[in-house]
Amino acid sequence: MRLTIVTPLAVVIATDRVAHLRAEDETGAFGILPGHADFITALAVSVVSWRDEESLEHHVAARGGMLEVRGGKEISIATPEAVPGDDLLRLEAEVISRFRQEAADEQAARTDAQRLYLAAIRRIERFLRPGGTTMMPGVIAASPNSELNS
Numbered sequence: 001m002r003l004t005i006v007t008p009l010a011v012v013i014a015t016d017r018v019a020h021l022r023a024e025d026e027t028g029a030f031g032i033l034p035g036h037a038d039f040i041t042a043l044a045v046s047v048v049s050w051r052d053e054e055s056l057e058h059h060v061a062a063r064g065g066m067l068e069v070r071g072g073k074e075i076s077i078a079t080p081e082a083v084p085g086d087d088l089l090r091l092e093a094e095v096i097s098r099f100r101q102e103a104a105d106e107q108a109a110r111t112d113a114q115r116l117y118l119a120a121i122r123r124i125e126r127f128l129r130p131g132g133t134t135m136m137p138g139v140i141a142a143s144p145n146s147e148l149n150s
Contacts, residue, residue: 001034003050005060005077012082013060021050021075023067035072043067045099047091048077060084061095064103 003021007011007012021032024046050058065079083095 001073001075003075003077004077005048005062005082006079007079007082011146013058014085015052016140017054017107018050018075019053019055021048023048023062023077025047025067032075033071037072038068038070040066040068043077043079045096045103047096049088057088058084059086059088059091061091061099065098 001018001021003013003018004011019034023028023032023046024030024049025041026044043062045064046062048060048062048067052058061083062077063081065077065082068076070076081099083091084092085095104125
């Protein structure tokens with residue numbers, strides 16, 4: 001089978017000699033052999049492993065992404081980040097933990113941005129509501145006789 005693993009910046013893996021591939025999605029681990037039915041799935045942060053035609057194992061840590069099988073002989077993986085390596089223990093221990101932490105940090109940042117967005121929308125809505133305040137909270141209006149106007 002042909003395996004292609006790409007990131008936005010590079011083709012990380014391109015080989016025609018894949019006999020078996022193992023990957024993980026949200027439902028768990030799965031394997032792909034030649035002749036597999038066409039399908040597409042969202043990968044979890046995990047190590048993708050495959051065996052070549054000489055029965056040598058190869059691995060790449062993938063930071064999620066999409067896996068597609070076409071025609072039972074072509075596997076494509078698009079991922080934001082991929083780190084190839086022959087040391088499975090190092091990939092699982094170091095790289096995958098870093099990928100998971102980065103994914104958690106990104107999710108927290110998205111949640112914070114969403115909270116800020118909703119708070120801004122609520123303030124705008126209060127400002128535009130009939131009879132609502134005409135000034136932003138915390139802003140003191142200057143009177144015509146105020147020293148600020150001199």
